[in-house]
Amino acid sequence: MTQSNLKNIALTVNGKEYTASVEPRMLLSDVLRDELGLTGTHVGCEHGICGACTVIMDGRPVRSCLVYGVQADQAKVQTVEGLADPDGGLHPLQEAFWEKHGLQCGFCTPGMLMSACHFLEQNPNPNREEIREGISGNLCRCTGYQNIVDAVELAAELLSKNKKCDDESSDLQVVQTGRKVNV
């Protein structure tokens, strides 16, 4: 590899701007983890099966192992690190996963949370069948999914009680906790 193969990219992750110089073959998941130090996004299969690396890119859930970092140039990305309050207060989804034991080993959890986050934005009042469909792109090898479905159901309830958010910063609409994050 020659130095000239490196590409400069600039992207916004969880409202914060980052720049990096990456090889075109570097996966977005690796850019997030290794270049930006955001290791909350987990890397499972690296070929688009397990969903562990799911992040929100420009308002849509994507598998970050199926996007090259160079393709995320100028994109707005949200990762699991962006869910909780800066002071550590949990997002309703995280509270619900805690409350309902929606995880065991926790490896799939960041991907589950990001998929569920987008899903609940699209469908704030889902039934259990719809929740199963909503998380069908994410594999969990511990829970048998029951408690994850319970957790997403509870999160929908928590989020619906928390309607005070009219956050206009569009890339953070997903985070309906009523707090505002600087973009």
Place this chain on the structure above:
Amino acid sequence: MKPAVFDYYSPSGLEEALSLLDEFGYDAKIMSGGQSLIPMMNMRLARPKVVIDISKIDELNFINITDSVIQIGGLTRHFQVEESKEIGEICPLLTEGMKLIGHSQIRSRGTIGGSVVHADPTAELPVMLSTLGATITLASSEEYRTLTTDEFFMTYLTTTIETNEILVSIEIPIPPANTGFAIDEFTLRKGDFAIVLAAASVTLDDEGRVKSATLGLGGVDGVPVILDEITEELIGHFPDSDTISECCNRIGDLVDPEPDIHASGEYRKDLCITYAKRVLERAAEKAANRKG
């Protein structure tokens, strides 16, 4: 699971992309959504020297509906078609079929053109386009040409697109009013590649008899299979389940699917019959309801 080194180009217009293709020829690979290509590159089954990422060419991302045709740009993402209300009203087969493609995360990135050019015989789009009588328009720096699905799909993962061409759009004729559609597939897990996939379109006349019908199958051959031999038998009849069953029972004589680790040929034949009946019945029912 890390791809081999490649040079990366991200043209902003079609013309620029086509001239890059002319320049690099066989060394180059077009990437649109990347949802099939990137897994292959990550596993190093594909090692293109040059990747031309066309995903930022906005001029190829559109849905254009006229009186006679639905034209969809090659770079239109699956979710955009899935969420298009107009398409849902005019051609609900597409909306229904989109939901069967992978998962939400895949549909965020995956494109119409990418899926069609990839030409996986178990994929939804090739079967849907064949069932709908769609055409496929390709561009090179010299010319545009429009092909039927028969002319385009050759065999497993192989089409007649040339190395200097890019798929710019697909065109679907707007179906007559008294038409119903259905699509269904057998998968081992939600979102997996289909073992067998069936799509149907049924148009009824004013009395409720079948005026025309099309049945498309995926997962039985290297290309989508259209079984006019079966649906011709339905024309002029009321589409009750006995009539449909009788016709579909002959499918086993017409298809000869290859066995693989997922299913034997015989099992696939049985699935074809079951799913063909199912989609034809549903399509007929929807046609009757649409007629009101």
